[in-house]
Amino acid sequence: MASKNILKDWFKTGLYPTQSQFWEWMESYWHKDDIIPQAKIQNLKTDLDNKAEKAALGAHATDANAHADLFAKAATPYRFLPVFPTTDTSELQIEELKNATLNAVMYLGQIDMNVIQLDPVTGTLSNWDFRANTQYIILYTKR
Incomplete structure (x- = not known):
C-alpha cells in the first residue's frame, strides 16, 4: 500500500x-x-x-459511601449527605436537614440550587420529582 x-x-x-x-x-x-x-x-x-463494567459502575453509583474519603478531605463549610430514595417521591424528609440551610443538590451529574425547597423545621425537601435508586448529594449548612 x-x-x-x-x-x-x-x-x-x-x-x-x-x-x-x-x-x-x-x-x-x-x-x-x-x-x-x-x-x-x-x-x-x-x-x-480498562473500562468499568456496567454492574460495577451501577454498584458504585448507588453506594452511599462512594468517595466518602474524598468528601471528608474537602475543606468546606458545607456538609454533604448522600440520599437514596427507595421510591419515586415529590418530598423527602431527612432528619439531618432540620435547622439547616440548603445550598445545593447534586444528582446525575447536575447541580440544582434553585428549584428544590427545604423546610428547615421538618427537614423536608420538596418541589422536585425524586427518583428511586438515584443518588442525590445534599449540600447544606447547619444554622
Whole structure:
C-alpha cells in the first residue's frame, strides 16, 4: 500500500494518475460503507479492557459511601449527605436537614440550587420529582 506522500505525488496538478494508481488511492482509505475490523482500531482492546463494567459502575453509583474519603478531605463549610430514595417521591424528609440551610443538590451529574425547597423545621425537601435508586448529594449548612 502506498504512503500518503506517494499518493499525493500521483495527483499533483497537471499529472494524470493511471487507473492502477487511482485504485491504489481508493483502496488506501476506509469507505463509509466498509466495516472496519476491530483489530484495526488503535488501542480499542486496551481501552475496552480498562473500562468499568456496567454492574460495577451501577454498584458504585448507588453506594452511599462512594468517595466518602474524598468528601471528608474537602475543606468546606458545607456538609454533604448522600440520599437514596427507595421510591419515586415529590418530598423527602431527612432528619439531618432540620435547622439547616440548603445550598445545593447534586444528582446525575447536575447541580440544582434553585428549584428544590427545604423546610428547615421538618427537614423536608420538596418541589422536585425524586427518583428511586438515584443518588442525590445534599449540600447544606447547619444554622
